[in-house]
Amino acid sequence: MSAPVSFVEVCNDNIILAGFKESGVILQLIAQGLTFTETGESLFTRGRLNNILCSHYGDIGVAITNISIESFSIYGMNEISIPYIDIWYNGVSGVFNPDEDKLFVRVNSVFGNKIDTYWYDKLSGKIPSYPIFTIPIPSAAADLTGVKQLAITPDGNKLYVPARGTIEVYDAKTGAHIRSIANPNGMATAGIDIVSLIQHSNATPPSLSCVPGAHYADDQTVNGRGVDPNKGVAGKDTFDFRVIYTGKNSIEPTVFLSVDATTTDKKISYSMANYDTAVSLYGNLDTSGMDPKYRNGDYEDGEIFFLQKLFGKGKYDYHFEAISGGETARLTEIGSLKFSAGYSSVAFIPGLKASRLYAQGFIFEDQIWEPNENGDTEQLSLDGNGDSTDVAIYTKTAPDKGLLDEANIIPDPTGALQENFYKSFIAFLDDLKSDGTVNDWRALPYDWRLAFADVLAGGKGIDGKLYYDSSYATSTPYIFQELRDLADTSDSGMVTIVAHSMGGLLTKKLLADIEDNPNHPYRDLLGKVETIILVASPELGTPQALASVLHGIGEDIPRNLGFFTSRGTARALAQTMHSAFDLFPSDAYLSRVKDNGGASTTVISLDSSLAYLTDPSFDGESVLGYYRTFFGGTEITTASALKNFYRGDDGHADAANDDLIHPKLLLPDFLEEAKTLHERIDGWDTDYDNDGEPDSRVVEIAGWGIKDTLKGLRYVGGAVGSDSSTPSVIPSELCTGHESGCTLDVRPIFTTDGDGTVILPSAIAMGEETYFVDLFTYAEDNFINRSHASILEIDSLRNLIGNIIEEKENPIQYLSSVYNKEDDLPKDLGGAYLRISVHSPIDISIADANGNHVGISASSTLERTFYDEQIPNSYFLLFGEGTYLGVPVATSSSYALKIRGTGDGFFILNVAEERGDTVNKTQTFVHVPVIDGMEAKVSLSSIDDLGELAIDEDGDGLADVVVFSDETQADITFDALVSLVENLDTQERKELVKKAEVSQQLFLKGNYEAAYENLLSLRKKMRKLSETVEILRIVAMIDVLTEKMPAEHSDKDHEREDPKEHLGEDDEEK
Incomplete structure (x- = not known):
């Protein structure tokens, strides 16, 4: 200290604050005996420093300068509040009332003197900008720096103010003048204080003092400690009260704790036990670090009394009292200490793409995520290192601005095209705060494009905006700082983290980082995180991330408005997005799932149809043959094989940017960083101190029952390969039947064991305390689909989270669709399910009897394509070159299945009926001709209704041709043909039946050529009749039977007609 100290103030814990008047600097010292040591912490005030106060309740100081009143944290010396004094006035001195909820500040000027009275928050140290009332006072003798020029009585009722020749007395609660006390010698009074007069005797008077030791919280009004902890979880944490009694050994004292529940005004006293006599009865009493003299039975050198007790939710005042031989003692002598029992405040960390992102335009702000045009997503682009090309992109702190509460990318007053994500959950957390269940909750949005390290190091707040790019450096990273603040201001002294989706991985990463760094600036958070609730978190990764990064599939948010961003743009963004790679299935995923x-x-399957596909990279060898040799099979199931595939070590070429079918090659550095992340967090737990017990409660909540949860990718040969429901070898001639020959396609492998994005085992990887949400049953019961992105819109899930926060013993009691055991899930789903996929130029849709629609929406425009999933538990998905939809098998009225041609060529239709993930039946239509405008409609209840398609080729509403599925064709016989013809209602029935029977007899005799010719004749006669569905069905059956003729007797003179040439056939015979 080179400059002379103007004055000092002594605070708690031997902290001394030295004030320098002219420079306005406050320097922190620590007293050790007669030695004073600088701690290195200091504060520069805004004006000329005149006085300092120390709050006894918290580690807060107040500096009074000539222009301001500045509260600050004593530990850290950080500013808290800075209300400014009226112009022309000079701050001189101040005093707290005993309860420290008011601050009186004396200010002087040539225009008159006054006392400004402020509300004061003793927990946070915050002081409002304006006083609650002002007391005019006479002029002072002098403005003496560092001198106390205000005093207040111990009961807080009277305020004493020195003046010229008098001491003025005021009512501290109203400011009213009470009286003047004249100085007998007429001298001016400058400083003032109030002290107690105590009559001393040789006997030891009873007294109470606080227990020294580091285990107790710094919440006292005297220099000592009263309870550990000073904040705790209601009904769960035990509060340990301790006090030292000193008195005569000849008298047994009665020591008790007096507690006042400030929220209910209920007062109660509890008798405290002598630590020395009770230690044998309490095996868990902690005596570490305790001076033995305080438990040796000698009251004259002090004995510890204690009480351990749970408390319900509330804020409490307390003090200690002792009675000994008619004498009493109280701690504190004036006022009370504080503790609170309650529930942890809540931090919500959203998932991938669930924080809105913005950019400032030339005039207006532009929301670029969610996007309403492809250019928005292009603006989110990253460079090769994963850094934003636009460093000024930001999110916002306000929950309804920083989180995806609901889709807002298009104006839609009806709400028909909207989808809620966090809207109800935000309202739920708001209610928890407003009804006092928790003190506070905050959303922690972040720039989900960036690496976790950048997110955790960033988050600079400027006017409600959060910048995470490294160019916006901050010493107080947003997520860490908010977690600490929520914990410190909560009723329990702790924070509960609710993390959705990728937010769970980020939560694990931030806690692991603290745990791994003994010098981490937020190391204290390890003891302040009470509960971690992971909701639908892909802890071990998810195959959905592969579809996104390799092919740009599944990047639409909201899902049914998925075409505001092109898949090419979405894939380009994902290619250099660290977070996308972090969601790849990890080594632990592959070993556990x-x-x-x-x-x-x-995770990746190579279909047998790849035998008909070649690739220039493989030197003419078939794709299937090459991969069989390279990978040793057609199923890629190991980490090393996947790595080879991602990087192109197998030799396959990188896909062009506009080629969304072939997989892109991935950046090795990004893959390695993701691997390193999962090696740390996949085995992470909350046993921070390695004592074998978790230090934070971890709760995992998984969604289940969504039928289009992706569990893998299947690469097939062209549009004619098999999908996951019909694994069959497709003849090579079908591959070459198309103009383009055999081409690659990528198809989904689905499972029910997930929430639409995350496979169930990945969401419960830690397995400590798990809950399961039955999304399938929920949709049935509530007539609305909820999946991964919108899972927090489910009321029973929100109530489960609320019950966990409130520490309820059975958090799922009375909650529907929620289980705490995986075995309780109705995995048979109670009924069958239809999966339908189509390939080539057709649209397909389904509607139920109430008009609920699955497919391309009628609200679509030329510029924007929307789609519907209005039937409960339905899905509609464009994937690779195919369209995929699913619905439960109809149990009452039938569905209306509609197929419409959008071009010329051929189509493939696959239908599978399954229970759980087990396929029971299939129907497959392969190589069916299609022309633009063609329609087919089927009344559909189950897969048995799909044995045939009646196709309207010319759009006149009448069927022109019937096509059988492969499975139906296999069952067609001459007996079936004869039976159908016998049921015809036509005059030519007998002749037609006779021809059918003759054909059958010739076939049975082995006269195939004659049977074949007879069938052709029968077909020609059938075509002369009116083209009813019955007639067309018989014609199709004849076509099947002729194709079944042994090859040497089938000259193929009759082939299936090209659909364009069908109209007008046999006109010359009519």
Whole structure:
């Protein structure tokens, strides 16, 4: 200290604050005996420093300068509040009332003197900008720096103010003048204080003092400690009260704790036990660090009394009292100490793409996520290192601005095209705060494009905006700082983290980082996180991330408005997005997740139809043959094989930017960083101090029952390969039947065991305390689909989270669709399910009897394509070159299935009926001709209704041709043909039946050529009749039977007609 100290103030814990008047500097010292040591912490005030006060309740100081009143934290010396004094006035001195909820500040000027009275928050140290009332006072003798020029009585009722020749007395609660006390010698009074007069005797008077030791919280009004902890979880944490009694050994004292519940005004006293006599009865009493003299039975050198007790939710005042031989003692002598029992405040960390992102335009702000045009997503682009090309992109702190509460990318007053994500959850947390269940909650949005390290190091707040780019450096990273503040201001002294989706991985990462760094600036958070609630978190990764990064599939938010961003743009963004790679299935995923009945899970499958596909990179060898040699099979199930595939180590070429079918090659550095992340967090737990017990409660909540949850990718040959429901070898001539020949396609492998994005085992990887949400049953009961992105819109899930926050013993009691055991999930789903996929130029849709629609929406325009999933538990998905939809098998009225041609060529239709993930039946239509405008309609209840398609080729509403599925064709016989013809209602029935029977007899005799010719004749006669569905069905059956003729007797003179040439056939015979 080179400059002379103007004055000092002594605070708690031997902290001394030295004030320098002219420079306005406050320097922190620590007293050790007669030695004073600088701590290195200091504060520069805004004006000329005149006085300092120390609050006894918290570690707060107040500096009074000539222009301001500045509260600050004593530990850290950080500013808290800075109300400014009226112009022309000079701050001189101040005093707290005993309860420290008011601050009186004396200010002087040539225009008159006054006392400004402020509300004061003793917990936070905040002082409002304006006083609650002002007391005019006479002029002072002098403005003496560092001198106390105000005093207040111990009961807080009277305020004493020195003046010229008098001491003025005021009512401290109203400011009214009470009286003047004249100085007998007429001298001016400058300083003033109030002290107690105590009559001393040789006997030891009873007294109470606080227990020294580091285990107790710094919440006292005297220099000592009273309870550990000073904040705790209501009904869960035990509050340990301790006090030292000193008195005569000849008299046994009665020591008790007096508690006042400030929220209910209920007062009660509890008798405290002598630590020395009770230690044998309490095996868990902590005596570490305790001076033995305080438990040796000698009251004259002090004995510890204690009480351990749970408390319900509330804020409490307390003090200690002792009675000994008619004498009493109280701690504190004036006022009370404080503690609170309650529930932890809540921090909500959203998932991938669930924080809105903005950019400032030339005039207006532009929301670029969610996007309403492709250019918005292009603006989000990242460079090769994963850094934003636009460093000024930001999110916002306000929950309804920083979080995806609901889709807002298009104006839609009806709400028909909207989808809620966090809207109800935000309202739920607001209610928890407003009804006092928790003190506070905050959303922690972030720039989800960036690496976790950048997110955790960033978050600079400027006027409600949050910048996470490294160019906006901050010493107080937003997420860490908010977590600490929520904990410190909560009723329990703790914080509960609710993390959705990728937010769970980010939560694990931030806590692991603290744990791994003993010098982490937020190390204290390890003891302040009470509960971590992971909701639908892909802890071990998800195959959905592969579809996104390799092919740009599944990047639409909201899902049914998925075409505001092109898949090419979405894939380009994901290619350099660290967070996308962090969601890849990890090594732990591959070792823990098992396909139904299998020893492993197949993330990438190579279909047998790839035998008909070649690639220039493979030197003319078929794709299937090459991969069989390279990978040793057609199922990629190991980490090393996946790595080879991602990087192109197998030799396959990188896809062009506009080629969304072939997989892109991935950046090795990004893959390695994701691997390193998962190596740390996949085995992470909350046993921070390695004592074998978790230090934070971890709750995992998984969604289940969504039928289009992706568990793998299947690469097939062209539009004619098999999908996951019909694994069959497709003849090579079908591959070459198309103009383009055989081409690659990528198709989904689905499972019910997930929430639409996350496979269930990945969402419960830690397995400590798990809950399961039955999304399938929820949709049935509530007539609305909820999946991964909108899972927090489910009321029973929100109530589960609320029950966990409130520490309820059975948090799922009375909650529907929520279970605490995986075995309780209705995995048979109570009924069958239809999966339908189509390939080539057709649209397909389904509607139920109430008009609920699944497919391309009628609200679509030329510029924007929307789609519907209005039937409960339905899905509609464009994937690779195909369209996929699913609905439960109809149990009452039938569905209306509609197929419409959008071009010329051929189509493939696959239909599977399954229970759980087990396929029971299939119907497959392969190589069916299609022309633009063609329609087919089927009344559909189950897969048995799809044995045939009646196709209207010319759009006149009448069927022109009937096509059988492969499975139906296999069952067609001459007996079936004869039976159908016999049921015709036509005059030519007998002749037609005779021809059919003759054909059958010739076939049975082996006279195939004659049977074949007879069938052709029968077909020609059938075509002369009116083209009813019955007639067309018989014609189709004849076509099937002729194709079944042994090859040497089938000259193929009759082939299936090209649909364009069908109209007008046999006109010359009519």
